[in-house]
Amino acid sequence: MKPADILIAILVAIIWGLAFVASRIALDELSPELMTALRFGVAALPCLFIRKPKVAWSLLIAISFTLFLGQFLSQAYGIAHGVPVGLTSVVVQSQALFTIGFAAIAFGERPTPMQALGVGVAAIGLLMICGTVGYDFSVAAFAVLMISPVSFAVGNLLLRGARGVPMFDLFAWLCLAAAVPLFVLALIANGPAPTWTSLSHITLTAALCMLALGGISTSIAYWLWGRLLRDYPAAQVVPFALLVPFVGSAASSIVFGERFGPLRLAGMLTVIGGIAVMVLAKRPKALPEEPLPKTA
Numbered sequence: 001m002k003p004a005d006i007l008i009a010i011l012v013a014i015i016w017g018l019a020f021v022a023s024r025i026a027l028d029e030l031s032p033e034l035m036t037a038l039r040f041g042v043a044a045l046p047c048l049f050i051r052k053p054k055v056a057w058s059l060l061i062a063i064s065f066t067l068f069l070g071q072f073l074s075q076a077y078g079i080a081h082g083v084p085v086g087l088t089s090v091v092v093q094s095q096a097l098f099t100i101g102f103a104a105i106a107f108g109e110r111p112t113p114m115q116a117l118g119v120g121v122a123a124i125g126l127l128m129i130c131g132t133v134g135y136d137f138s139v140a141a142f143a144v145l146m147i148s149p150v151s152f153a154v155g156n157l158l159l160r161g162a163r164g165v166p167m168f169d170l171f172a173w174l175c176l177a178a179a180v181p182l183f184v185l186a187l188i189a190n191g192p193a194p195t196w197t198s199l200s201h202i203t204l205t206a207a208l209c210m211l212a213l214g215g216i217s218t219s220i221a222y223w224l225w226g227r228l229l230r231d232y233p234a235a236q237v238v239p240f241a242l243l244v245p246f247v248g249s250a251a252s253s254i255v256f257g258e259r260f261g262p263l264r265l266a267g268m269l270t271v272i273g274g275i276a277v278m279v280l281a282k283r284p285k286a287l288p289e290e291p292l293p294k295t296a
Helices: 005-028 030-042 057-080 083-092 094-107 113-130 139-145 147-162 167-190 194-198 204-231 233-255 262-280
Strands: none
Touching: 005 030, 005 057, 005 083, 005 204, 005 233, 030 057, 030 167, 030 194, 030 204, 057 083, 057 139, 057 147, 057 167, 057 262, 083 094, 083 113, 083 147, 083 233, 083 262, 094 147, 094 262, 113 194, 113 262, 139 147, 167 204, 204 233, 233 262
């Protein structure tokens, strides 16, 4: 890879890692439903200028509801109900485990021995993390958070049906398909008056966080990641996504003073190690040449 593109890959990983911190700050003022709706509302603004890509509405909505709505709403709920930001960034990246598992079930794609090893290592790490649940956040919050990597994995597989369309256009319309029902959900869950109060009294800090989440983390970072996947083999690009949980954990430690006990830290490192084995392992021929972007 060119030095400039290596820097871009690192920058994207940093942006996605910091996005978890921005989400936590915004959730001090906004409900999970409203925060997620605003994130995708900002990211959907390019739809005012670009046409819908040639993808069936049914597929577009299915991808949007899994890859975006389900993934990020469950993330926001988990963070809002006490799951530490650094731990969240690790759990979300466990989507690689579920993607490989679901691909084996849905498409008969047998994982390579190294991928199977990585799945096993990551699963052990998740079990170690589960052993720490209930001390500083509830089992229910962690259960909802686990929807995020599962939803992410399903969206990854559905996204295969939308190959050949401009990535920036596709992701803008995916954001729009997620933003509309999320705003409706926010009105139903929180009520029109509280929702309007939250919007009209939003602080500059929260507003900047939402602009960063929607405009930078969702729109620009995905576009840059897509360009890298277009120009280079996936094996050169995807490993940079492993930086995301490290950035998220380090930033959370600095900003919120987040600390991890021995078992949770060991579990987090084990999950990341398993993901590394999965990502760096040689993929079976049945899998696509270009894997999907990993984000926060």
